[in-house]
Amino acid sequence: MVRRDEQLHINVPNPFRCPISMDVMRSPVSLSTGVTYDRSSIQLWLDSGHDTCPATMQILQSKDFVPNLNLRRLINLWAQSHGPISPASSPTLSDHHLRGLVQYLANENQKFNKNLFSSLSKMLDFAKAKDDNRRFLANFNGFVSAVCGVLNREGVGVEVLELVVRLLDLISSQNGVVEQLQELIIRTNRNCLSSIQFLLQSGSLMSKIESTRVLDSIAIDADSKRIISEKEGLLDVLNQLLSSGTDQTLHEVVFSCLVSLAVTRSIKSELVRFGLVQLITETLSNRDVSGSLVEKAMKLLSKIATCAEGRSEISREEKCVAAVAERLMKGSRAATEDGVAVLWSVCCMLGDKRARECVRRSNGVAKILLVMQSGYCEGHFMRRMCGDLMKVLSVGLGMGLSYDTMTKHIMPC
Numbered sequence: 001m002v003r004r005d006e007q008l009h010i011n012v013p014n015p016f017r018c019p020i021s022m023d024v025m026r027s028p029v030s031l032s033t034g035v036t037y038d039r040s041s042i043q044l045w046l047d048s049g050h051d052t053c054p055a056t057m058q059i060l061q062s063k064d065f066v067p068n069l070n071l072r073r074l075i076n077l078w079a080q081s082h083g084p085i086s087p088a089s090s091p092t093l094s095d096h097h098l099r100g101l102v103q104y105l106a107n108e109n110q111k112f113n114k115n116l117f118s119s120l121s122k123m124l125d126f127a128k129a130k131d132d133n134r135r136f137l138a139n140f141n142g143f144v145s146a147v148c149g150v151l152n153r154e155g156v157g158v159e160v161l162e163l164v165v166r167l168l169d170l171i172s173s174q175n176g177v178v179e180q181l182q183e184l185i186i187r188t189n190r191n192c193l194s195s196i197q198f199l200l201q202s203g204s205l206m207s208k209i210e211s212t213r214v215l216d217s218i219a220i221d222a223d224s225k226r227i228i229s230e231k232e233g234l235l236d237v238l239n240q241l242l243s244s245g246t247d248q249t250l251h252e253v254v255f256s257c258l259v260s261l262a263v264t265r266s267i268k269s270e271l272v273r274f275g276l277v278q279l280i281t282e283t284l285s286n287r288d289v290s291g292s293l294v295e296k297a298m299k300l301l302s303k304i305a306t307c308a309e310g311r312s313e314i315s316r317e318e319k320c321v322a323a324v325a326e327r328l329m330k331g332s333r334a335a336t337e338d339g340v341a342v343l344w345s346v347c348c349m350l351g352d353k354r355a356r357e358c359v360r361r362s363n364g365v366a367k368i369l370l371v372m373q374s375g376y377c378e379g380h381f382m383r384r385m386c387g388d389l390m391k392v393l394s395v396g397l398g399m400g401l402s403y404d405t406m407t408k409h410i411m412p413c
Helices: 039-047 069-082 095-105 114-129 131-139 143-152 158-171 177-188 191-202 205-218 222-230 234-244 248-261 265-273 276-285 291-304 308-316 318-327 333-349 353-361 364-373 380-393
Strands: 028-030 036-038
Touching: 028 039, 028 069, 036 039, 095 114, 095 143, 114 131, 114 143, 114 158, 131 143, 131 158, 143 158, 143 177, 143 191, 158 191, 158 205, 177 191, 177 205, 177 222, 191 205, 191 234, 205 222, 205 234, 205 248, 222 234, 222 248, 234 248, 234 265, 234 276, 248 276, 248 291, 265 276, 265 291, 265 308, 276 291, 276 308, 276 318, 291 308, 291 318, 291 333, 308 318, 308 333, 308 353, 318 333, 318 353, 333 353, 333 364, 333 380, 353 364, 353 380, 364 380
Parallel strands: none
Antiparallel strands: 028 036
16 A cells, blocks of 8 residues: 555655746746746746745846756756656655645744745645645644744735735635634734735735635634724725725625624624625626625625614615615525515614615515515515515505514514
């Protein structure tokens, strides 16, 4: 039987691998810093707007590079004796090599060292290859702690922080990782939240998405939700991501994260003050958004509607009420149920006449009836909310409807 460390053993000499792609270099070129990369990888790095050497993080005095003919000759000689080079070969790490990388990351003095970016890149490429690799990293003694330790340091460059968050996002689904991250980021290394907030403000689009997912993953109990939401400026930054961009994936992960955090009246009220109701209205009114984004937006709106400030803001935003009524029965069951809860909050609990009229104009009576006749209305609370809505919406319509209007299932806060 083949041992695990033999399966993960590195067969390709490290100097032959590009520090960025971790593949064997086909056209090695050297920067002014003396570090050699594969031409395609370093060209992509430079074309993306970077002006640093990825391995050393030194500012490049010149972006010119020269072919490393000696190294190319050595690679070709090696390839001749080992068979053709496969560009799709999966990067590998032995136990011994990974242990050395973990020890290196655990050194708190490493911030801009030339090997820091390269070490994280090797781990990231290894993690991206397959789920078995991610499981191997997650279970490796000291790995999660060492990676979070880099996130906790002050003065680490944005490129390095992006690699760290990408790694954490990749392995967060592995057993026990979320609990470790919660302990390390929330309770042990409070500066980690500052680094994540920095990426949300200054990182690439992908790192903003990954940072938000990491935040959402560790918001798993009341204490962690409180600490994250009380981080100065963090809720504001998340709100700005919704108002300053149009990427649907980013909006979806931000909505999901805010759903996790919106557990107290003070947080919900703060989100209302940030103008979140208007942002959600724009999402629900956009016919081109995905169903999953609508579901997250409706869930967040239903949570906001449980506080007085939220109900008042929703009722003032006539387009919001109309958009919610329009979305009923057009998406998932969860989105429809949350939509009914929002309409019940403003039409029944708040008793807003303008909201009721808006729902009527949006053919809301027929849609509520359709919800009641479908499988969407199986729950006890959902039946009661639909019944309450039909009673208040049918007033003056001559429908002669009678419903039990006990509404104790949602308490005002």
